[in-house]
Amino acid sequence: MRALAIALSIFLEIGLSFSVRAQDLNMDQNQKKEGETREAGQVRGVVKDSIGKPLAGAALRLQSADGQVVGRTQSDPDGQFTFTNVAPGTYAVVGEKTGFEPATAIVSLSAGEEAGTSLTLAASQALDLHVVAERLERARNGLLPETGSSIYRFDQKDIAVLPEGEQTPVNQVLLQAPGVAQDSYGQLHVRGEHANVQYRINGVILPEGITGFGQAFDTRFADRFNFLTGALPAEYGYRTAGVVDIETKQEAFANGGRVDLYGGSHDHLEPSAEFGGSGGPLNYYLTGSYLQNDLGIESPTSDANPLHDKTQQGKGFGYFSYLLNSTSRLSLILGNAQGTFQIPNNPGQTPGFTLNGTSRFDSADLNENQREVNRYGVLALQGTAGSRFDYQIAAFSRDSQVLFRPDPVGDLIFNGVASRVERTSFANGLQEDSSYRLNGAHTLRAGFLASGERAVSDNTSAVFPTDINGNPVGDQPVTIVDNNSKTAWLYGLYLQDEWRPLDELTVNYGVRADWVDAYVQGNQVSPRFGLVYQPISGTTLHAGYARYFTPPPTELVAPKDLALFQNTTNAASCVPNAPCNSNVLPEHSHYFDLGGIQQLTSSLSLGLDAYYKIVQDLLDEGQFGQALVFSPFNYRNGKIYGVEFTSNYKKDNFSGYLNAAYSKAMGKDIVSAQFNFDDPAEFDYIANHYIHLDHDQTYTSSAGVSYRWLETDYNVDALYGSGLRRGFANTGKLPYNLQVNLGLTHGVAVSRRGKVEVRLAVLNLFDRVNELRDGSGVGVGAPQFATRRSFYGGINYAF
Secondary structure, eight states: OHHHHHHHHHHHHHHHHHHHHHHHHHHHHHHHHHHOOOOOEEEEEEEEETTSOBOTTOEEEEEOTTSOEEEEEEOOTTSEEEEEEEOSEEEEEEEEOTTBOOEEEEEEEOTTOEEEEEEEEOBSSHHHHHHHHHHHHHHHHTTSOOTTEEEEEEEHHHHHTSTTGGGSOHHHHHTTSTTEEEOGGGOEEETTEESOEEEEETTEEOOOOOOOSSOSSOGGGEEEEEEEEESOOTTOOSOOSEEEEEEEOOOTTTOEEEEEEEEETTTEEEEEEEEEEEETTEEEEEEEEEEEESOSSOBSSOOSSOSSOOEEEEEEEEEEEEEEETTEEEEEEEEEEEEEEEOOOOTTOOOOOOBTTBOOOOGGGOOOEEEEEEEEEEEEEEEEETTTEEEEEEEEEEEEEEEEEOOTTHHHHHHSEEEEEEEEEEEEEEEEEEEEEOSSSEEEEEEEEEEEEEEEEEEEEEEOBBOTTSOBOOSOOEEEEEEEEEEEEEEEEEEEEEEEEETTEEEEEEEEEEEEESSSEEEEEEEEEEEEEOSSTTEEEEEEEEEEEEOOOGGGOOOOOGGGGTTBTTOOOOOTTSOSSOOOOOEEEEEEEEEEEEEOSSSEEEEEEEEEEEEEEEEEEEOOSSSSOOEEEEEEEEEEEEEEEEEEEEETTEEEEEEEEEEEEEEEEEOSOGGGOOOHHHHHHHHHSOEEOTTOOSEEEEEEEEEEETTEEEEEEEEEEOOOEESGGGOEEOOOEEEEEEEEEEEEEOSSSOEEEEEEEEESTTOOOOEEEESOSTTOOSEEEOOOOEEEEEEEEEO
8 A cells, every 4th residue: 555655646746747847838838939030940860771870971961841952961970960050941851872772851940949860771782681681680589588587698898808808718708697606627517507508509509519628619709698597498408507599790791800819828829810701692700719728627736837738729610691582591600629638647646556567657747638529510591481480490410529548557557447438429400490470469489309419439448357356466457348339319399489468578388398219218298487577667577487308418428338347447336235337317307487687777787586496317427437528327306496696787988797696406316327436335325315416516606897998998807616515425515716817908990990909817816726626526536726827918900
């Protein structure tokens, strides 16, 4: 009742204000009529092209009602124009420019007043292609609703104000979002889940690659990252902790590019180049980069300069788009990323075995290496049919390879096993998404995905034979080959409706069905529901429910033939009275999400989001054995829940953000790949207790500010994590980690088209020792420390 009374009071005050104002206006008008003279006024306006950009150099003329030209002028560089000393009356403003169709606007001018107008000049050819491309871009984005989920966007401006700008790795960009936790080997954990992140390029899902150190994507080719999490709409399946949809740069009408040289600490050298342009209906964008440094992987020690940690990486990306006609286009995306990595050494380790009569070997001299390759391609046909139907159908392919080469002598002396591990995955598929605007209240969406993947795991291991008690019986190794392969099939389809019963309310409800046929078979029908409600201006609330089906990553599943390794130093220590090698299972879950955003002012917004996930056969991954490749396993039951806070402020030359998150991720009872767990006491404890997942980090936070002063951008950001898990059954916790980074950028125009930009960055400003892992915990293979303080600088030329 009190709220109703307040609302009524405000309504009456507004009505009274309008009444008084109307009386004042009547008095003003009467006074004006009494003293009105035929004094001159002016006509002002702006000329734009068909996509809303100001058009300079347009010829404008002012014509009276009888067709007489009473004034001529040209638009300035901002598209602005003015006719002065114009007598009261009705006029036509006519705009013309070579290469554009003429345009006319009608204005009426009162005595002594100013009249405003605008003209839009449509290009006779080239710009029409741009207009078609823009329209198709909007249609493609309309295929992917976000109702009920949480979404965070990072565009080129957001990336530019990060200390390293476009040199920032993709995982570091995503760490700026709430609820994203940092781990070793470049891993991300979204809302307490291990991996389970899906990557898309322009809406097309990419088959996941084999887990490794290299980033398959370069930040520089992204126009924008759309990062979705929470209760996702029905078209998102399989990997659902987070969806990273990368909208590629399309320098279709820039006909220019950029060259960049970046480097600094740890012998870091990173040249890159990008170029885009157009020729008629063909648009293209190309970029390539090379990277080398002495800090390829997180070090197992806290030393500022790790031993044996060099990397060399090369990446290339190409986007090509061809407008078939005014309603459709064909796009081709090609990408390649490959790199070599030395596995860093941990000096002072104690040998455990004897090889050829000696056990002397300095662990600082180990020579383990890993090579990674990821190649992908997408061919998509996208278009519209009429004003209501939009579609995109895409064929995609990805080839992923990882090869771990051991130190054939050192690994045997320290570990009793030296394994050469090669895993390859080749996947192809077809994806279709379409939408149909049934009427003003309903938009129907439907689609399907079908993919096949050939995963091969080849392992050749040198081991020592042992007696029945596990003791070596000699110092001469034997070689065991354990190879396996599998073809996996994945199918899914969905149907959903976006319903707007009220202007303030949007409801998205639908269902998807998924099937997997790999090492195990599984399927599920999954309802989805989400809504967005805007009760008042500036307030947006959302809620959602999703049933999720998550198959295990086939490329990581490598069943071990346990019988081959009996009576060797690589034998599995199976827990008594328990299965030893059960197949990895698909995960089934219920997901609930509730949140809201409040736009307090035009500059400041605040957001709060809560989620809860109930899981059966929870999927997790661990690094077991020497090769730094992860292997999946299941907990019978799991629960993940948390709360996220986000805030953003932008005004004039200053911007800032602050995010904070609380999360708990728990699992109970290991029910697959049991041979990886050799401690009976720990295994029994997990069977009867919920434990923290090894990647569970209770508190995380990210913050950053940027300020532009005297043509220079100054920025600082910070990442905080309360510490990952450690120890027996993950019951312990590592110390918190904190990294503060600084950066500045200054640009200078050197010609009408060219610009030189200089960037400086300091990472881990306070040189804090951040221990990400200590080598203990479930599925943790080695210690890892984050980068110590490092200095970087770069220069680029845009043309």
